[in-house]
Structures are given as C-alpha cells and as structure tokens.
Amino acid sequence: MGLLSNKECSGVADLSRRMDLPKSTVHDYLRTLQTLGFVVNEDGTYRLGFRLLELGGEVKYRNRLYHVARPEIERLAETTGELSSVNVEEAGRFVILHTEQGEESLQLGIYPGLAIPIHTHAAGKVMLAGFSEEKVDRIVAERGLPKQTEDTISDRDELLEELGQIREQGYAVDSNEQVVGMGVVAAPVKVEKRIVGSIGIVCPTDRLEDDDFRQELVREVQKSANIVSVNYQYS
DSSP, X not given: OHHHHTSSOEEHHHHHHHHTOOHHHHHHHHHHHHHHTSEEEETTEEEEOTHHHHHHHHHHHTOHHHHHHHHHHHHHHHHHSXXXXXXXXXXXXXXXXXXXXXXXXXXXXXXTTOEEEGGGSHHHHHHHTTSOHHHHHHHHHHHOOOOSSTTSOOOHHHHHHHHHHHHHHTOEEEESSSSTTEEEEEXXXXXXXXXXXXXXXXXXXXXXXXXXXXXXXHHHHHHHHHHHHHHHHHO
C-alpha cells in the first residue's frame, strides 16, 4: 500500500514492475486488499480506499492526548495565525496526531498520520530530548539520521548536543530542517516527567528571524504544552 500512497492510481503492470513481482502475485495481493476495503479498483487501476481513513480516524478519536490537546491547538492557531499541531512518537518516528490551520498558515500538505524522521523536526527533537539516553540510542540505531535538507542534523554527536540544549531551555526551534522555508517552534507534553507528545507551531522560516516574533511563539507554545500536560494528567 506504500506504493499506492505515492500515486493517485496504479495498474497491475506498473505495480508489478515497481515491486519486482509477477503480475499474478500482485493481482492476488490487490484482490485481497480490495476485499478488505483498503484499495479500490477503478477500471483496472487501483487507488487507496477510504477504509484507511476510517481506521485512522478511529485511532485518533480514541487517543486521550488528542481530546485533551485539541482546544489548545485550536487556540494556538487562532492566536498566532500559524499552523499548530499535537504530535507523538511511534516506533522511533515523529507522527502528527492533529493539526489546526491559522489565517496565515503555510500550505504544506501536512496531515494527521504523517510520519517523518523524528530528528528532522523541532516538535520531534523536543520529544527526543525528554527520552532516556538508551531510547535515543535505539532510535538512532534503528532509524538512522537521514538528511531531509542541507540543514538537517545528521551527525549523532551534534544531535545529542542540541538535545542537551533543548532539555535545558525547555523548547526547540528549527529552520529549514524538514522542509526548506519551514520553521518550527515546539514544546514537550510531559506527565510526571514522562514525554507523551509535543505541541508545535509551523511558520515560514523568515518569520522566525524576527526575535520578538520567535519569542512570542515560544511563550505561546510553552503555555499550551503546560496546559495540555496538566489537563492530560487530571482529565
């Protein structure tokens, strides 16, 4: 299904070539996925079905952090005018749980369920900074430190040094590390010293060059993260 997620539709021959499998095998796989509702056959080409959207929505709406954080994510988007998100770590990756658009939000195609390398995003690194050294080492060993842009940190020692700074200041800021032109300010959601997620604000990189604007985003994202942390604990 990963191959289908990269294209609107694909035929059996195209998928067979890309997967390096016989057409008969690919056809059998597709028939099974079609029966389960995960893919749809449209005149001989296949696309992902909305059954996946149903499952993803169910996972989100069952998540406690989503329900606790949603009011603050909405407030952040309205207050700052930027895109705000609540995020989690799963299997060593950064995963967006929910987003809200502000009036001046970047249109980056960011959506709930999007998973990216955790070290390439301030809202991911702010979670890494709160994990144990053993967990960070395990994530780096299993996932590596691939570069998304020229500004992505791909050296382990450099990453650990930055995580130490993030841990000390209580928030993270990045520019151009995941997407060129995109900046992020983030703070962790912690419950009894355990990281349960992060709150992030996404904006154009050039806006973060304004010290007053950057500090305002830092104050807002820390305020929201603290509120969500408390509400999560006592909800």
